[in-house]
Amino acid sequence: MPRIFLLLRTLLPSALLGQERPPTPVIVAEVLEQPLVEDLSFVGRILPMRSSRVAAETEGRVLRRFAEAGQTVRGGDPLFELANDPLQASLAEAQADFELRKLNYDRSRQLRATDAVSEQDLRDDAYELARAQAKLAGLQAQVEDLFVRAPFSGHIIQTFTEVGQWVGRGGEIAQVISIDTVRVYVDVPERYVSQLTLGDRADIFVDALGGDPIAGLVAVILAEGYASSHTFPVVVGALNPEGRMRSNMSARVRFQIAQPQTSILVHKDALVSGPLGQVVYLARDGKAVSRPVETGLAHKGYVAVTGDLAPGDLAVVRGNERLMDGQAVRILRRQP
Template sequence: MTLCSLLRPLYFMLALMVLPTVPPLFAQERPAAVVTETVEERALAETLPVFGQVVASRDSAVASRTAGIVDEVAVLVGDRVAEGATLAVLDTELAQIELEQALADIAEARAGIAVAEAQLGRAEDARDRVEGLRNTASFSSARFDDAMSDLAAATGELNQARARLLNAEAAEQRARYTLDRARITAPFAGVVLSVAADPGQFISVGDPIARIIDINALEIEAQVPSQFAPAIPPGVTVKGVSEAGQQLDLQIRAILPTESVSTRTRPVRLSGDLDALGATLAVGQSITLQVPVSAPRAALAVPKDALVQGAQGWTVFVDADGIAEPRPVRIGVAMGDRFEVLSGLAEGDAVVVRGNERLRPGQALQAVDGAPGGGAPEEGARTPDDTQSRAAPQSN
């Protein structure tokens, strides 16, 4: 008996012990949990990603309408103020003195008018008496000339008295204007961004007191390449997203008729409900916009999340009766959060939009609602949003 024949039973026993620990070659694997969406034909417009920022439609450097010494500053930076709220108060002592002087001048002018009117009455009577003697021997041309001169002088005195009254009344109005506007108020409700005055400081007419922005009248401003601006109709809806991921629905309010020489862009103003930004809302905040630059047209559209980039181009996994079926696709322009599909898919196909990064051809699928556990892209995985954040992928 040879050594091999003696060891053969031992090898057989060891094989029987190890065999149960080896998984069967065709053991069924667990279906991959995925989220799918249906490919459908939509009226889509080509979009251009553009950066915008939140701007205030009302941003005012509130100025003083009168000159004077600042007596009180009633606000601090960051204060929220209502329309008509006091921002600062100027010293009114000099204006009060000027008002009292004007009132005294008015009284004096009125008294002067009364005296001038009396003198004018006497001058008219004297002229009438001399005029009544014209056809008699008592008439004197010299006396008549003197009477006319006195009448002209009395008329002049009355006119001067009336002019002094007008001047005094104007001085009164000026003093009251200064007093009424010594309290500088907010022209609209908003937030104080800066304060430019301090107590004791002399303020000239037009000097700024505080800067206020109206946080209830905020808009988005974006710089759009000038070659696309004519294709954007006012009022069209634009999708926007903040850096924190908040979604916005905006409307183009106006395309301003100015163009930057250096960038060849035109400013576009967009309005809409910005409440979705919540506590992060701030002037200057960055918003990414998908601006339509073509007329809407019917096209098959696939979500960006369905696209997986490989060495041969773009691929989409289709849920074919619970089995992962890869489909090479040729895509066109970006349209918001979707790409136009030129070939490779048909209307009604169920494409995988979550959990597709780890799928293998022929793998069993289980469609779930929401993001599947373990099916999210790996950190650093390339997706259409990562690789084509500013332009549509190149068609294959």
């Protein structure tokens, strides 16, 4: 009996050794250390870069309307024509007065060459001519202003008068906006606003349009915020050559803010949920080594963690679902 027990004792380890599980094939990704970029998104409103309530520079009765609300106009196009009969009569009188003063001056200059008039008489006629010319130019400008024109190329949003109505000087005629360039207004919490600077890139998402984000730049950071919400208005500008973004559309703006300190980052697939929390398995010397971690911010597929990890460690990202601490592993490849 002792001899049989000794034989079994000798052969048993060899049998068990032959039944060991082969190393588990895994894919790994390197643990990184770098500043973490935090994604922040805020909902805002799209407004045109330029918006003008066009006013009449000269009073008059609306004679004609050249464009309707909703139409596109070019800068300088007439929107309305006003009529002002007393102004037209004053212009005709000023034109006649100017022609008379010019004749008087020309005659005085010829007579002065023969000493038929004094130098003072010539200067008086020159003054009267200049006065008449200035009055004529002023009235010509007022008559020209009877055509109310678009201040820039854009879209007519609203008109405020009708044919036959009297419009006073400074009275609003129409509202014109330009959306070749738009601005998105968002309210940013005060704890983040100091981390933004003019010219920072931002991504604009318009759900109504779908598709890829639209590139924008931080154009304005207001110095005064809202006491009730502890937020500050931030304006993001973007080109809109096709006019797809429209005034008052809702938009979501995403900022990417770099954190001042570096963080240990692991690929999101390296995190395994266990009974005691999150675990990362490292591949070291052909073995799986478990490391409990606390997770933080996430960015572009990586997650900031705290735990016993170091830059350059190889974290298992595939094949880690059923790993155990100390289990043999075989690295198939490194994931970039």
